[in-house]
Amino acid sequence: MISIKNVKYSYETATVLRDVSFQVKKGEKVVILGVNGSGKSTLLKVLNGLIFPSEGEYLYKGERITEKKLKDKAFNKKFRKEVVLLFQSPDSMLFNPTVYDEIAFGLRQLGEDKKVIDEKVRYWADKIGIYRHLDKPPFNLSGGEKQKVCLASLLVLEPELMLLDEPTSNLDPRSTGWFIDFLYELDKTVITTTHNLGLAVEMGERGIVLSENHTVIYDGCLKGFLKDRDKLIEANLVHIHKHRHGKVEHSHYHTHLFFD
Numbered sequence: 001m002i003s004i005k006n007v008k009y010s011y012e013t014a015t016v017l018r019d020v021s022f023q024v025k026k027g028e029k030v031v032i033l034g035v036n037g038s039g040k041s042t043l044l045k046v047l048n049g050l051i052f053p054s055e056g057e058y059l060y061k062g063e064r065i066t067e068k069k070l071k072d073k074a075f076n077k078k079f080r081k082e083v084v085l086l087f088q089s090p091d092s093m094l095f096n097p098t099v100y101d102e103i104a105f106g107l108r109q110l111g112e113d114k115k116v117i118d119e120k121v122r123y124w125a126d127k128i129g130i131y132r133h134l135d136k137p138p139f140n141l142s143g144g145e146k147q148k149v150c151l152a153s154l155l156v157l158e159p160e161l162m163l164l165d166e167p168t169s170n171l172d173p174r175s176t177g178w179f180i181d182f183l184y185e186l187d188k189t190v191i192t193t194t195h196n197l198g199l200a201v202e203m204g205e206r207g208i209v210l211s212e213n214h215t216v217i218y219d220g221c222l223k224g225f226l227k228d229r230d231k232l233i234e235a236n237l238v239h240i241h242k243h244r245h246g247k248v249e250h251s252h253y254h255t256h257l258f259f260d
């Protein structure tokens with residue numbers, strides 16, 4: 001479904017993706033891991049066709065995604081319906097007067113029939129557990145509720161590829177558990193970013209790990225990565241902790257198994 005070949009991306013001041021290559025098959029659930037600033041969000045923006053590689057290429061279903069290609073109205077409409085991105089911060093996605101309008105927005109843009117829109121909005125609001133908020137302004141909701149509204153506004157499009165940027169960062173433990181179960185049952189291709197090793201294994205079997213140098217240093221079974229001390233150190237996803245046992249002080253590596 002996706003093929004990324006030798007992709008480089010640079011902002012004005014720095015290169016944040018270097019020689020990134022991988023493929024994703026339809027139906028796979030892939031987790032992109034890396035410390036803050038390693039380039040995870042940038043990679044998702046490339047996959048969503050919001051920014052374009054300065055070198056290398058990105059193919060979606062065999063089509064090269066370029067600025068020019070996305071200017072083709074028919075292709076743009078198909079691509080925007082099939083490939084959706086959940087932003088890290090829900091506030092940057094919410095701008096409609098009510099939750100209902102927020103969820104309906106994408107379908108209205110696509111020119112769907114009013115009755116179909118109403119059925120789909122109510123179905124997804126119910127499934128995601130935000131039905132009671134439909135008439136409220138999104139900015140009055142909590143961070144986790146906002147995140148769920150964003151999720152519903154993407155799911156209503158019935159996309160094929162979901163790109164989720166730190167989807168649990170605003171969720172409490174109960175909602176995080178709900179999200180993990182939801183993701184497990186979701187019959188779609190999903191690429192999720194996180195720097196949380198504990199949650200990563202719950203969100204997919206395959207991990208692609210970005211180093212601080214913005215290159216892919218691991219692509220494979222996530223459980224295998226978590227057992228690979230050298231790779232964990234290279235990715236900076238472990239830290240050295242000092243301990244005192246009586247009068248003896250020693251230090252060793254710990255993984256960052258913090259929960260959001």
Ligand SMILES: Nc1ncnc2c1ncn2[C@@H]1O[C@H](COP(=O)(O)OP(=O)(O)OP(=O)(O)O)[C@@H](O)[C@H]1O
Nearest residue numbers: 011012016034035036037038039040041042043195
């Ligand atoms: N619009 C921008 N202009 C310039 N630099 C940017 C821009 N967006 C991101 N960067 C820089 O690119 C690097 C990678 O950012 P990115 O957001 O992709 O990392 P990340 O791995 O998602 O980080 P985090 O875990 O903190 O979300 C960072 O150093 C960041 O400061």
